[in-house]
Amino acid sequence: MADDLLRLEHVSKSFGALRVTDAVSLDIPKGELHALIGPNGAGKTSLIHQISGWIACDSGRIVFDGEEVTGLKMHARARRGLVRSFQITSILPRFTALENVALAVQSRSGSSLRFFGDASREPKLNGEAMQALRHVGLAEQAHRIAGTLSYGEKRGLELALALALEPKLLLLDEPMAGVGAGDGEALVGVLRDLKAHCTILLIEHDMQAVFALADRISVLVNGAIMVTGKPDNVRADAQVRAAYLGEAA
Amino acid sequence: MQDIAASMPMTQVAPRDRSRLIVPVLLFATLALAPLLGLVGPDRYVLALFTRCVIFAIAALGLDLALGSGGLVSFDHAAFIGIGAYAAGILTASGIDDAFLLLFAALATSGFFALATGAISLKTRGVHFIMITLAFGQMAYFVANSLKAYGGDDGLTLANRSTIFGRDLLADHRVFFYVSLAMLLAVYLFARAVVRSRFGRVLRGAKENETRIAAIGFDPYPFRLVAFVISGMIAGLAGFLLAEQSEFVSPAFMTWQRSGDLIIMVMLGGMASLDGAILGALFVVLTEELLSGFTEHWRVIFGPFLVLVVLFARGGLLGLLTGRRHG
Ligand SMILES: Nc1ncnc2c1ncn2[C@@H]1O[C@H](COP(=O)(O)OP(=O)(O)OP(=O)(O)O)[C@@H](O)[C@H]1O
Ligand SMILES: [Mg+2]
Numbered sequence: 252m253a254d255d256l257l258r259l260e261h262v263s264k265s266f267g268a269l270r271v272t273d274a275v276s277l278d279i280p281k282g283e284l285h286a287l288i289g290p291n292g293a294g295k296t297s298l299i300h301q302i303s304g305w306i307a308c309d310s311g312r313i314v315f316d317g318e319e320v321t322g323l324k325m326h327a328r329a330r331r332g333l334v335r336s337f338q339i340t341s342i343l344p345r346f347t348a349l350e351n352v353a354l355a356v357q358s359r360s361g362s363s364l365r366f367f368g369d370a371s372r373e374p375k376l377n378g379e380a381m382q383a384l385r386h387v388g389l390a391e392q393a394h395r396i397a398g399t400l401s402y403g404e405k406r407g408l409e410l411a412l413a414l415a416l417e418p419k420l421l422l423l424d425e426p427m428a429g430v431g432a433g434d435g436e437a438l439v440g441v442l443r444d445l446k447a448h449c450t451i452l453l454i455e456h457d458m459q460a461v462f463a464l465a466d467r468i469s470v471l472v473n474g475a476i477m478v479t480g481k482p483d484n485v486r487a488d489a490q491v492r493a494a495y496l497g498e499a500a
Numbered sequence: 501m502q503d504i505a506a507s508m509p510m511t512q513v514a515p516r517d518r519s520r521l522i523v524p525v526l527l528f529a530t531l532a533l534a535p536l537l538g539l540v541g542p543d544r545y546v547l548a549l550f551t552r553c554v555i556f557a558i559a560a561l562g563l564d565l566a567l568g569s570g571g572l573v574s575f576d577h578a579a580f581i582g583i584g585a586y587a588a589g590i591l592t593a594s595g596i597d598d599a600f601l602l603l604f605a606a607l608a609t610s611g612f613f614a615l616a617t618g619a620i621s622l623k624t625r626g627v628h629f630i631m632i633t634l635a636f637g638q639m640a641y642f643v644a645n646s647l648k649a650y651g652g653d654d655g656l657t658l659a660n661r662s663t664i665f666g667r668d669l670l671a672d673h674r675v676f677f678y679v680s681l682a683m684l685l686a687v688y689l690f691a692r693a694v695v696r697s698r699f700g701r702v703l704r705g706a707k708e709n710e711t712r713i714a715a716i717g718f719d720p721y722p723f724r725l726v727a728f729v730i731s732g733m734i735a736g737l738a739g740f741l742l743a744e745q746s747e748f749v750s751p752a753f754m755t756w757q758r759s760g761d762l763i764i765m766v767m768l769g770g771m772a773s774l775d776g777a778i779l780g781a782l783f784v785v786l787t788e789e790l791l792s793g794f795t796e797h798w799r800v801i802f803g804p805f806l807v808l809v810v811l812f813a814r815g816g817l818l819g820l821l822t823g824r825r826h827g
Contacts, residue, residue, distance in 0.1 A: 303715070329717035341712045343705050354705055357698055358717040364726070365698040373698075416716060 255314075256281045256420050256450045257302070257333075262311035264301060264474075271297045272308065273474035279420070284442075284451045286461045289471035295454045296338050298471065299422050302452070303335040304328045316419060329358075332419030336412070336426060338454075340405045344398030348389060348408055351397050352380035355415035383415040384408075387441060403430040410441070420450045427457050439463065462486065523775045523822060524688070527782075531681055535674060547673045548745070549789060554680045555741045557781035560765040561687050562734025564777040567766050569695055570727045571707035575759040576617055576633040579640035580610040580732040582754030584739025589749035590650055592658045599662035599670065603740055610736025611729055613640070618728035622721060637756055644751040655750025662744060670744060680741050684778070687734055691774050694730065703727050735762075768809055770816030779817050 257279040264272040271294040279285045287295050300306040302313060304325040313321045315333050329335075343351050353376040357363055360376065370376065384390050387407040392400060397408060410426055426442070427435045439460050445451060446464070455461050461468065462482045469479040470491050478488050485491055531554060538546040559581055566572040584606035591602050617636040621629055650656045661670045670676050694700050706713045706720035713720055743749045752758075761784060769780025791798030813820045 305711070305714075324714070324719070326714045326717050326719045329715060335715060337711075337715070341709060341715065343708045343712055345708055346705065350701070354701055354713075355716040357701070363698045363702050363718065363723075366700075367693045367697055369696045370698040370701045371696065412712070412716060 254281050255279065256316055257452070258312075258314040259302070260312040260314070262298070262301060262308045262313060264297060264306070264308045271474050272301060274311070275471075275474070275476055277469060277476065277479065279450060279452060281450055282446075283466045284446050284453060284464055286453045286455060286465035286468045287471055288455070288458075288461060288468060293471045294474040295471055296424055297474075299335060299424050299452075299454065303333065303422055305335075329416065332417075333422070334413050334416045334418035334420070335422035336409050336424055338424040338428065340402075340409050342397045342405060342408055342412070344396070346397055347394050348384060348397050348400065348404075348411075349377060349380055349393040351408060352383050352411050352415045353377055355412050356380050356383075359416055380415060383411040386414055386444075387411045388437060403434045406430050407434075407438075410438075414445070418449050420452065421445070423451060423453045423455075425454050425456065427455060427460060435460070523818065524778075527775060527778050528681075528685060528688075531684075531782075532678075535677060544673060547677050549785075551673070551677045551680050551741075551745050553782050553785045554677070554684050555738050555745065556762075556765065556785050557778040558680075558684050558687050558741065559735050559738035559762055560769070560777040560781040561684075561691050561774060562731045562738065563762045564766050564771075564774055565691055565694065565734070566728050566731035567763065568771045568773065568777070569700060569703050569707065570724055570731075572622075572724060572728060572731075573630050573763065574621075574633045574728070574731075575630060575756055575763075576614070576621070576637045576732070577735045577762050578754045578756065578758035579617075579637040580614060580735035581739035581742065581758070582640060582644055582749075582751070583613050584610045584736030585743035585749040585753050586644060586647075586650070586656075586739075587736075588662070588740045588743040589656045589658055592660070592662065593650065593656060597660060597662045598666075599664050599744075602662050602744075603737070606736045606740035607733045610739065611733040614729045614732025614736075615725070618725050618732070622724050622728065634756055634759075637754065637759055641751055641754040641756070644754055651750070653751055655748060655752070658743065658747040658749070661747060676745060680745070683737065683741065687737070688774060688778070691734075694727075695774065699723065699726070764806060768806065768816055770818035773816070773818055776816050776818035779821075783817060 255278045259275055259277040262272055262275045275298060287298070289295055301308045304320070304323055304327070308321070312319060315328065315331060320328050320331065320333065350371060356376045356379045357370065381390060381393060384393055387410050389404060389407050389411060392404055400408060406426060406429070413421055427438050430438065435457065442451070442464055453464065465482055467479060468482055468485045470477045470485060478485060478491055531550065534550040535547055559577065563574065563577050566574050587605040587609045588602045591605055617633065621632040621636065624632055645653045661668065664670065670679065702713065702718050703723050706718070706723060710720055739753065742753065765780035765784045766777050768783060769778065770776025787802060788798060791801055809816065
């Protein structure tokens with residue numbers, strides 16, 4: 252379809268004997284919030300690694316925004332608006348929170364081959380970075396060294412880094428994992444706002460959040476997509492209940 | 501979205517910390533006054549020693565850009581120094597002694613060598629990077645050894661120091677010292693600007709977390725390569741000055757131990773802090789001078805000291821002095 256933002260065609264990947272991604276085909280239209288669920292070790296993170304270009308797939312095609320990106324590295328895909336967050340927080344621990352995000356803003360605003368001028372004092376970069384921090388409720392922590400932030404704050408920073416890139420497609424790998432209930436609810440709110448601005452592929456174990464946010468859901472088991480559909484259909488699917496939701500079929 | 505950012509007060513910028521100027525001002529003031537020691541001691545000896553300090557401080561600053569900001573443990577830098585020195589030596593031997601020409605030749609050749617070796621070395625990381633730069637460094641060393649026309653392993657004596665607009669201003673040791681010091685200041689200010697620039701921020705980010713830098717859309721490779729070339733050219737500048745000062749070049753400039761000394765200067769002074777690199781260079785050159793007066797096995801004393809600093813002072817000497825831990 253022409254308005255599919257992301258299209259996976261028979262994407263496969265093996266780690267030795269383990270088939271971690273098994274002929275996954277998936278279309279995500281513009282504007283959709285698509286949730287990817289599945290048991291631990293199903294291969295969700297590995298799939299995100301391949302979509303974002305962090306690891307290469309063995310076979311299959313990945314088409315993003317009408318252009319094949321299968322052979323592109325992560326930085327090149329990020330530049331095209333295919334942006335990810337990490338399940339295991341990945342930040343610049345010795346930079347301040349603001350500088351972390353300002354560097355993301357810098358990546359999409361003009362050349363970075365500038366050798367003069369204090370980057371940490373560029374009002375445009377800092378202004379937009381501040382905005383992303385405010386979005387995730389971290390404005391107060393802007394000048395703290397990122398490594399000293401609490402776990403929940405680091406998760407927020409991880410999200411702010413992705414937001415600051417103004418992505419077309421956002422791949423979120425368990426943004427709520429390990430954050431407290433209150434922060435989790437706040438994050439659901441943030442994601443709901445985000446839906447209006449960009450397309451999202453969300454991995455999340457919190458089923459309440461998933462069913463509240465997702466337009467469609469795919470269930471991944473042993474590297475293969477078992478079913479894709481509207482939340483209600485997925486909830487009703489007997490196979491899914493047996494395989495994942497932990498109920499007797 | 502944009503208008504909110506624009507209307508925001510500029511509170512996002514942390515206040516500038518003036519106290520950080522104290523160390524560089526003290527360092528440069530001390531260096532500028534160092535020749536006064538010549539009033540109480542052997543004048544030429546003092547000048548030569550501190551000129552050497554200044555020259556190695558330049559080289560250490562150069563390495564600091566690659567190592568401190570870029571995380572690149574390079575054993576190529578003695579070769580850059582040597583290439584800069586040989587460029588000056590060979591041109592002088594062919595009768596060209598214009599300082600600007602020699603300087604240009606030193607920068608161009610060391611820069612080119614850094615580009616060629618960096619382009620290959622930077623495809624690797626970690627221990628592999630160290631080994632490859634070491635290999636390139638040794639290659640340059642053996643090439644210099646085989647330059648029979650230019651003295652081979654004996655080295656090459658320069659007939660005279662270079663001239664500025666045909667005048668032999670640099671022949672005066674005091675003038676040469678202050679010219680070298682001015683170059684150090686220029687390199688220092690340049691390196692400071694680079695570290696803080698957009699370019700430097702990406703470079704520093706890639707040292708901290710390469711994955712994150714790639715995820716926000718930067719390929720670290722070109723940034724590292726440019727940093728490596730700039731770093732190599734600064735070492736080449738130091739090589740040019742070294743050749744001019746001693747009016748002599750030899751393959752000994754290019755030994756891998758010399759690269760090791762530079763790494764020690766940067767690490768000892770405090771990584772990723774330009775002030776630290778200068779401090780480290782002064783400390784190593786002066787300590788070597790002092791200890792080698794007592795014993796030729798001065799490294800036996802210096803080695804353990806180094807281990808202690810690395811173990812107990814993570815901010816290096818600068819950290820010890822200021823109570824701060826730099827990057
Ligand atoms: N680099 C690797 N080499 C070998 N095996 C790997 C590698 N990365 C992941 N795996 C394995 O692949 C399987 C899928 O891992 P993955 O992290 O993609 O699962 P996941 O669905 O994200 O799980 P979780 O819900 O726990 O995050 C696991 O069995 C894991 O051990
Ligand atoms: Mg995972």
